[in-house]
Amino acid sequence: MTAGGLPMAVPVEGLPARVRIHEVGARDGLQNEKATVPTEVKAEFIRRLAAAGLTTIEATSFVHPRWVPQLADAEDLFPMVGDLPVDLPVLVPNERGLDRALALGARRVAVFASATESFAKANLNRTVDEALAMFEPVVSRAKAEGGHVRGYLSMCFGDPWEGPVPVPQVVRVCRALRDMGCDELSLGDTIGVATPGHVRALLTALDAEGIPVEALGVHFHDTYGQALANTLAALQHGVTTVDASAGGLGGCPYAKSATGNLATEDLVWMLRGLGIDTGVDLGLLTATSVWMAEQLxxxxxxxxxRALSHKEQ
Amino acid sequence: MTAGGLPMAVPVEGLPARVRIHEVGARDGLQNEKATVPTEVKAEFIRRLAAAGLTTIEATSFVHPRWVPQLADAEDLFPMVGDLPVDLPVLVPNERGLDRALALGARRVAVFASATESFAKANLNRTVDEALAMFEPVVSRAKAEGGHVRGYLSMCFGDPWEGPVPVPQVVRVCRALRDMGCDELSLGDTIGVATPGHVRALLTALDAEGIPVEALGVHFHDTYGQALANTLAALQHGVTTVDASAGGLGGCPYAKSATGNLATEDLVWMLRGLGIDTGVDLGLLTATSVWMAEQLxxxxxxxxxRALSHKEQ
Structure with a gap:
């Protein structure tokens, strides 16, 4: 299962030489699965993703099992993959989650904020500012332990209840997450409605706010097929961290569509064509997603x- | 079935204010269908596409029924839609096809050339130059009748037998098609392997050859999910004609994948987000594709x- 000599690599001046893919399939991808995925299958998935060359693999979430039962095995899973030579960030929703993660030796953690009041209420049962107040001690304690903190920000472009989200509203929450110590922000288009001009407008506004582009990742959903075009716009702006999910696993339960996260393979195809190094072996990654699809x-x-695996038949 | 206030329109400097969509669903989309689509359904499809605001709708092909039996009803279909206030180009593979088209009053025709020897052989049973020689009298006679001629060029980026296609090889055939009188060229990524840098490289080479960007259209396939990112790169280069297929109908029988043409709806979503005028009503277009999907x-x-129609359920 290889892509042969295709796509041809034709670099474009002004784009980054290297992109770091933040692989979210094992956490964001699996958290909405109806079926229970055995812990050993999750561990094997993460091992295969690492073998395919991914270097940042979000492993699980230390959320209360009542809210995300699919990831209730975090304590069992994390030690099974902890010795892999890759970064294995984990989601921590609050101080209790942080305690659990720290106890297992995790030092790369992520919090999950919202740019809109409606989603903060639906997802966290808090206002935007109440959620930020909840994350404050999580971030400061993680930093005090020498950790690295990623701040996810969802609904950065549109919200299913509120419609288009004003750029200044997003910038304000980005500022707050940076001020409390987040090393990295992940700008989420949770319902997939962004287009390239909107992406550019938000990134330009974050420049003006003094938030360095090196601290930004982009997290696009492919609900309307826009994720790669938006990624191209972000690369043209200097972004070098892109979130994606192997095989396109997962998505947002509030976005009523069959498709969710940008598929890592579609991203790697474009980056390979642009001559941008990712370290990922597309054949091994595709084989991993085919294997995971069989498990699910x-x-x-x-x-x-689909295209590469069809060629094998 | 509407998109509500989404996507938010955020224009980008340097992009065209208006894009003409060359809708290929009725011809390119239906020609590979296994089921026979009744002529009245095809006519209704074209009428609905026109009502949704599309202004260039490729109607059918005057190819020999032995090769494309799905379009054997061209003589019946064309008069049924001929009075619509839109452009209705038709494909003509040779002089016999041109005779049939001209007899019905068609004046916008298209020929279908290949950038590679392998595909010319597979599709036309000719060398690239033999095929060009066959098109020469078709183009000159159409022009003598006051017609407008589009030259499709397939396999502009990769070929399933030959791999990546060198840019100069594509430029040579573009030059030949222009020299014989083609008003417009459609650059086809028939197997969907192009990436944005490759698109830019071909467009830059065509600039250097003196072929005006106004005479170029792009025709991307979404086999590897790259079509919209490639379209963005083409828009950034000044291209204002984009081929697409309502609902993503059709594709190339030689590209072994479930997906083919860029879906017109995905394109309109991006263009609407970029504030680029297309004249298309996305709700009406989506309803048309849902209706056609039911027919098929x-x-x-x-x-x-999928996303917009799911919202209605």
Missing amino acids: GRPSPSRTV | GRPSPSRTV
Whole structure:
């Protein structure tokens, strides 16, 4: 299962030489699965992702099992993959989650904020500012332990209840997350409605706010097929961290569509064509997604996975 | 079935104010269908596309029925839609096809050339130059009748037998098609392997050859999910004609994948977000694709069609 000599690599001046992919399939991808995925399968998935060359693999979430039962095995899973030579960030929703993560030796953690009041209420049962107040001690304690903190920010472009989200509203929450100590922000288009001009407008506003582009990642959903075009716009602005999910696993339960996260394979195809180094072996990654799709009993929504795996038949 | 206030329109400096969509669903989309689509359904499809605001709708092909039996009803179909206030180009593979088209009053025609020897052989049973020689009298006679001629050029980026296609090889055939009188060229990524840098490289080489960007259209396939990112790169280069297929219908039988043409809806979503005028009503277009999918008995592969139609349920 290889892509042969295709795509041809034709670099474009002004784009980054290297992109770091923040792989979210094992956490964001699996958290909404209806079926329970055995812990050993999750561990094997993470091992295969690492073997395919991914270097940042979000492993799980230390959320209360009542809210995300699919990831209730975090304590069992994390030690099974902890010795892999890759970064394994974990989501921590609050101080209790941080305690659990720190106890296992995790030092790369992520919090999950919202740019809109409606989603903060739906997802966290708090206002935006109440959620930020909850994250404050999480971030400061993680930093005090020598950790690295990523701040996810969801609904950065549109919200299913509120419609288009004003750029200044997003910038304000980014500022707050940076001020409390987040090393990195992940700008989420949770319902997939962003287009390239909107992406550019937000990144330009964050420049003006003095938030360095090196501290930004982008997290696009492919609900309307826009994720790669938006990624291109972000690369043209200097972004070098891109979130993606192997095989296109997962998505947002509030975005009523069959498709969710940008598929890592579709991203790697474009980056390979642009001559941008990711360190990822596309054949091994595609094989991993085909294997995971078999575990889940349904095909990958990734166009690249479908095209490359079809060639083998 | 509407997109509500989304996406938010955020224009980008340097992009065109208006894009003309060359809708290929009725011809390119339906020609590979296994099921026979009744002529009245095709006519209704074209009428609905026009009502949704599309102004260039490729109607059918005057190819020999032995090769494309799905379009054997061209003589019946064309007069049924001929009075619509839109451009209705038709494909003509040779002089016999041109005779049939001219007899019905068609004056916008298209020929279908190949950038590679392998595809010329597979599709036309000729060398590239033999095919060009066959088109020469077709183009000159159409022009003598006051017609407008589009030259499709397939396999502009990669070929399933030959791999990546060198840019100069594509430029040579573009030059030949222009020299014989083609008003417009459509640059086809028939197997969907192009990436934005490759698109830019071909467009830059065509600039250097003196072929005006106004005479170029782009025709991307979404086999690897790259079509919209490639379209963005083409818009950034000044291209204002983009081929797409309502609902993502059709594709190339030589590209072994479930997905083919860029879906018109996914394109319109991006253009609307970029504040680029297309004249298309996205709600009406999506409803048309949902209706056509019902006629064909299978769902649209367009992500936008799926997302918008799901919202209605």
